[in-house]
Amino acid sequence: MEHKDLSPEEFAHIQDIVAAFNIYGDVVAAAPYGSGHINDTFVVNMSLGGKPVRYLFQRINNDIFKDVPGLMSNVQRCCDHIQARLQREKVSDASRRSLTVIPTKDGSAYHIDDQQKFWRCYIFIEDAVGYDIIENEKQAFVAANAFANFQKYITDLPGERLGETIPDFHNTIKRFETLKAAIAEDSQGRAKDVQEEIEWALAHEGLAHTLLDLRDAGDIPERITHNDTKLNNVLLDNATDEAMCVIDLDTLMPGLSLYDFGDLIRTSTSPVAEDEKDPSKVHMQMNMYKAVVSGFLESGRDFMNDCEIENMPIGAQTITFETGIRFLTDYLQGDVYFKTKYDDHNIVRCRTQFALVKSMEAQIDEMRAVALVK
Numbered sequence: 001m002e003h004k005d006l007s008p009e010e011f012a013h014i015q016d017i018v019a020a021f022n023i024y025g026d027v028v029a030a031a032p033y034g035s036g037h038i039n040d041t042f043v044v045n046m047s048l049g050g051k052p053v054r055y056l057f058q059r060i061n062n063d064i065f066k067d068v069p070g071l072m073s074n075v076q077r078c079c080d081h082i083q084a085r086l087q088r089e090k091v092s093d094a095s096r097r098s099l100t101v102i103p104t105k106d107g108s109a110y111h112i113d114d115q116q117k118f119w120r121c122y123i124f125i126e127d128a129v130g131y132d133i134i135e136n137e138k139q140a141f142v143a144a145n146a147f148a149n150f151q152k153y154i155t156d157l158p159g160e161r162l163g164e165t166i167p168d169f170h171n172t173i174k175r176f177e178t179l180k181a182a183i184a185e186d187s188q189g190r191a192k193d194v195q196e197e198i199e200w201a202l203a204h205e206g207l208a209h210t211l212l213d214l215r216d217a218g219d220i221p222e223r224i225t226h227n228d229t230k231l232n233n234v235l236l237d238n239a240t241d242e243a244m245c246v247i248d249l250d251t252l253m254p255g256l257s258l259y260d261f262g263d264l265i266r267t268s269t270s271p272v273a274e275d276e277k278d279p280s281k282v283h284m285q286m287n288m289y290k291a292v293v294s295g296f297l298e299s300g301r302d303f304m305n306d307c308e309i310e311n312m313p314i315g316a317q318t319i320t321f322e323t324g325i326r327f328l329t330d331y332l333q334g335d336v337y338f339k340t341k342y343d344d345h346n347i348v349r350c351r352t353q354f355a356l357v358k359s360m361e362a363q364i365d366e367m368r369a370v371a372l373v374k
Contacts, residue, residue, distance in 0.1 A: 005031055005032055006030060006031065006032075011030055013113070014027070014030045014042060014044065014057070015027050015030075016113070017057060017111065017113060017119050018044060018046075018055075018057070020104050020105060020111040020113075020119070021055075021102050021103070021104050021105065021111065021121045022102060022103050022104060022105050022107075023046070023055060023102055023121070024048055025046035025047055025048035025049075025053060026046060026047045026048075027044060027045075027046055028045045028046055028047050028052070029044070029045040030042055030043070030044045030045070031043055033056065038061045038064055038250070039058045039059060039060050039061050039250070040058065040059040040061075041056065041057070041058045041059075042056070042057045042058075042059075043055075043056055043057075043124060044056075044057055053124075054124035054126070055102065055121055055122065055123065055124055056121065056122045056123070056124045057119060057120070057121050058119065058120050058121075058122075059117050059118070059119055060072075060110070060117075060118040060119070060120060060250075062117070062118055065165055065166075065250060067163065067165065068110060068118040069110070070163035070165065071163070071165045071250060072101075072109040072110045072118075072120060073109070073162075073163065074162045074163060074165065074249070074252050074253060075099075075101060075109070075120075075249045075250075075252060076101045076109040077157065077159065077162070078154050078157060078162075078224065078249065078252060079098055079099050079100060079101050079249070080101070081153070081154055081157050081158075082097075082098040082150075082153045082154065083095075083098050083100060085153055086098060095123055095125075096125050096126070096128065096244050096245060097244060097245055098153075098245055098246075099122050099123075099125075099245060099246075099247060099249065100122060100123040101120065101121070101122060102120075102121040102122065102123065125235055125244060125245055127237065127238045127239070128235035128236060128237050128238060128244045128245065129235060129236060129238060130231070130232040130233065130234060130235050130236070130247070131231050131232060131236065132231070132232045133231065134231045134267075134268040134288070137287060137288060137290075137291035138241070138291075139231060139236075139241075140264075140268050140269075140288050140291035140292050140295065141291045141292070141294055141295035142234070142236065142241065142242070142243045142295060143229070143230075143231045143234050143243065143264065143268065143292075143295065144261075144264050144268075144291070144292040144293070144294075144295030144296040145243060145295035145296065145298050145299055146234045146243035146246055147226055147229045147234070147246060147260050147261075147264065147296070148257075148260075148261075148295070148296040148297070148298070148299040148300040149243075149299040150226060150246040151223060151224065151225065151226075151257060151260065151299075151300070151303065152299050152300070152302050152303050154224045155223065155224075155303045157224060161254055162224055162252070162253050162254055163253065164253045164254060165250060165251055165252070165253050166251060166253070169227060169251065169253070169255075170227065170255055170256070170259050170319070170322065171212070172207070172208040172209070172211070172212060172318060172321075172322050173208050173209060173212055175208065175322055175325055175326060175329075176205060176208040176325060178329055179201060179325045179328060179329045179332075180202075182328075182329045182332040182333050183198055183332060185332075186332065187332070187333060187334060188332065188333070188334045190331060190332055191332060193347075194328065194331065194332075194347055194350075197328055197347065197350055197351065197354065198328070200354060201321075201324070201325050201328060201354070204321060204357070207314075207317055207318050207321045207357075208318075208321070208322070208325075210311070210314050210318060211256055211258055211259075211311070211314065211315065211318050214307060214311065215256060219307045220256060220257075220258070220305065220307050220308050220311070221305070222254050222255070222256065223254070223255065223256060223257050224252065224253070224254060224255070225252075225253070225254070225255030225256065225257065225259050225260045226246065226249070226251065226252060226260050227251035227252070227253065227255055227259060227260065227263075228248055228250075228251050228263070229260045229261075229263045229264045229267070230263075230267050231267075231268065233246060233247050233248045234246055234247070235247060256308075256315075257300065257303075257304055257308050257315075258308060258311060258312065258314070258315025258318070258319075259315070259319060261292075261296050261300075261312055261315050261316070262315035262316045262317075262318055262319030262320065263319050264292050264296065265284070265289060265292055265315075265316035265319075265320070266316065266319050266320040266323060266353075266356065268288055268292055269284045269285050269288040269289050269292065269356075270282050270283065270284065270285070270352070270356055271283070271285060272352070273352075274349055274352055274353075275345060275348050275349050275352065276348075276352050277348055279351045279352060279354075279355040280355075282352050282355035282356050282359065283355070283356070283359040284316075284356060284359040284360050284363060286363060286366060286370075289316075289363075289367060289370065290370050293312065293370050293371055296312075297309070297371075309371055309372070310368075310371065310372065312367075312371040313360065313364055313367035313368050313371060316360055316367070317357050317360050317361070320353050320356050320357050320360070321353070321354075321357050323353050324349075324350050324352075324353030324354045324357065325350075326338075327346045327347070327349040327350035327353060328346070328347065328350040330346045331344075331346035331347045331350060
């Protein structure tokens, strides 16, 4: 039996994991899969009555995700709900349109191995792939539409509120308070070197409050959000480039629609990388912004209210600002959260985010006009 890049012991362990789940067939091969940095992912090839079939197995990083049972409850509830809706709509390729959680033989959404590690299993979605970088307006449109459609399909999820897999993940007020505490403590003596960034951030404190104030006033509702809306979390059909399935649901939890929209703008509209050392190269490309807005609203208009739509430009600024102050906070604290490749990596990242917000500020009137076009 083939087990690419796995030792005999690792392959035997994968066989034991497969045996715990409610699937049939013989294990033919197994190999590491994908480029994720948090969970360990494996594709397992099986033979079912002589026909090949593949499954995706993941070892969930419970150092990052402290409540795996709660996380998997969120994932299974939403995936089951979407699959049921697709079946009702008689979608012919429903199993490619949403992740399908395969239960263990005792009916659980996860298995705990003899090393106390958590495992899950999905149907492998064939003939589709995720891309790391948005290269054109079509991809921007498709990704935005996929994430908005994902939100739409779970707006009517029954039952209790989903659990927060990472509490206060987008609580921008708390993020700002953490920044101010890091400035005051200045544990690494770095504040003197980034006074310009500190002063700019402090002058924009209002951005940390706008969306949460609107939520608290009842003007925009809490929704179920993905919270990691990058292109590589949408699988595109190999033949047509059509969006097939939204993946990587570990941060699926209560949030605001504008969190997902804002992160799409943050990650897809600048022509340079997040750690570009020359902030003058950073700007929001209006053509890409229009593509994301168009894609998001194609499905978003079915569930978003007027206040959400009116505040799409603020959502873009808010999430970009939040990311910038997180990089600044981590820099001041000694680079304890984000992985860095050199001493100033976090402050370089911070500057790109702040430059992107500044570019949005300069184009805010056009951004507002785009979002309000029917």
